[in-house]
Amino acid sequence: MKKCKMVFALLVAVAMVFSFASISMAATNSSPDYIRTYLEDQEIQFDVHPFLTGGTVYAGFRGIFEALGYTVKYDMKTKIVTGLSASTTIMINLKTNEMTINGGKFDKIPPKPPTPILIKGRTLVPIRFISEASGLDVEWIKASQIIRLTYKKPDQNDLDAIKALLIKNKKAAAEGNLIDLLATFDTKSPIRNDYKEVTAITFPNSASTFEDIKIKSWQGNKATISYKVTTKGDGEEFFLDRLDLIEAILTRTAVGGWKIYDIKTKSTTYPNANDNGLQEVTVPDAEKTAILAVVNANVAALNAEDAVALNTTYNGDASVTKQLVDAYAALFKKYDIKFTNEVERIIYYKNETAFVYVKQKSEKQSPSDYENKRLSIVFQVNKDKSGIWKINPVSQIIFTEKL
Structure with missing residues (x-):
């Protein structure tokens, strides 16, 4: 009798082992019972x-x-x-x-x-x-x-909304409309607060064409794009036609749709800005002398490493002027450089505005890691309320050449 009980117990144990094994195998081979x-x-x-x-x-x-x-x-x-x-x-x-x-x-x-x-x-x-x-x-x-x-893929509505946003941003900047400009940025944008004020460009009679908009990455409510902006003047006033290659990070907000989170200009070229395209114009002798005098005072201040004198040659947005002068002051502390204006040519003159094309060479005067270069610059020079010509700190560097 005891022997029978032992055999029965053994059979039960074996059956239980196989039972557990089949449950385990079933759990492994079937879909989980959760989402x-x-x-x-x-x-x-x-x-x-x-x-x-x-x-x-x-x-x-x-x-x-x-x-x-x-x-x-x-x-x-x-x-x-x-x-x-x-x-x-x-x-x-x-x-x-x-x-x-x-x-x-x-x-x-x-x-x-x-x-x-x-x-x-x-x-x-x-x-x-x-x-x-x-x-x-x-x-x-x-x-x-x-x-x-x-991640959602962009549809035509997204692409149209993004292009409209870029156009609105460019138009607001050109017109100096700070409210409309800020409205194009995400409120969480790290660069939004950089726009304390915005000054309209001197000659807003230009038109921009947005081309070759490419989606570099797309993550539903966030997109990284690159595009080209060609800006041309209307021919009535001075304007350097330019081509900007831009990269931007955009976010789709719950209120307001697509906004700019970050934006950077990767490169800028001026297709028609060369010696042939920037010819000298006729300027009354007294005005010509005064205009070129401030350009020469500017380069003299650079060579004297005199930030105070340099500041007096500028007139325009105070914050931009300060940034520019501070940058030069830092340069003076680090390097000993000689600046030489090889070409000074007034290429536009009307009323109280002039543009001066300058080829400026900068060369280190003592051993350092500074790279000698030649810059082609277009200075905007304006007559202030007291009748004195001064340089707008927002100048256009149209070409850089390493020497």
Whole structure:
């Protein structure tokens, strides 16, 4: 009898071993019993798995937005969860259930605004909210229990809106319209505060053409683009036709659409600015002498390493003048340089404005890492209220040659 019991116990144990093995194998070979989430092809891990309830899929706010590079914070006093990126602020008030994107209230899921869900200390939100906040396309694949997040591709509406933004920015800068100029920038832009004021260009009678706009990277609500801007004068006033190659980072904001986050000019060329295209014009002798005198006083101050004297040769935007003079003062401390104006030619003269084409050579006078060079510069020179000619600090360097 005891022998039978032992055999029976052994059989039960063997059966249990095979039973556990088959359960383990089944778990390995079948789909998981929870919703899996992917950002492009990378799976996102969560403390609390996404789930489906009431026809809406909820997923962890922190898990997704940290995967997107956001900083996620929680304020225990205010009960507010915040997601921060360089261009976007997402806030969830767990007291009121209000969710905002860059200050704009999110209430786009009918028939009533969505509410976050708190489980085990984790905030879960509808995937529709994730889509709106991040600019991602969100696909819910019910059959395989998968959420797939992918970066949206630009459509024609995006491209048209971006081009309109660039045109508005250029126009506002040309007209000296600070309000319109600032409106083209994201409020979180690191360069927005650099624009304390903006001065209209002297001759705004020019037209810009935006060409070859290329999307270098696209991440839903963020895009890096490059483009060419050709600016030509109308022929009535002096204007150096120019070609700028520009790179910009743009962000799609919840309020206001596409905005500029950062913008840099990679290169500028002046197609018609050469010795043949910059011919000397006739100027009354007294005015010619006065105009060239301030240009010569400027180079003399450079050679004397006299920042105070250099400052007196300029007249225009005070902040720009200070930046320019400070830059030269730093140069004086570091290097001993001789400046020589090889060419001084007045190429435009009308009323109280002149443009002077200068070829300026700069050579080190003692051993240093300074590179000798020759600059082709167009100085704008204006007569001030007291009748004295002075240089506008915003000059155009049209060509640089290493010597």
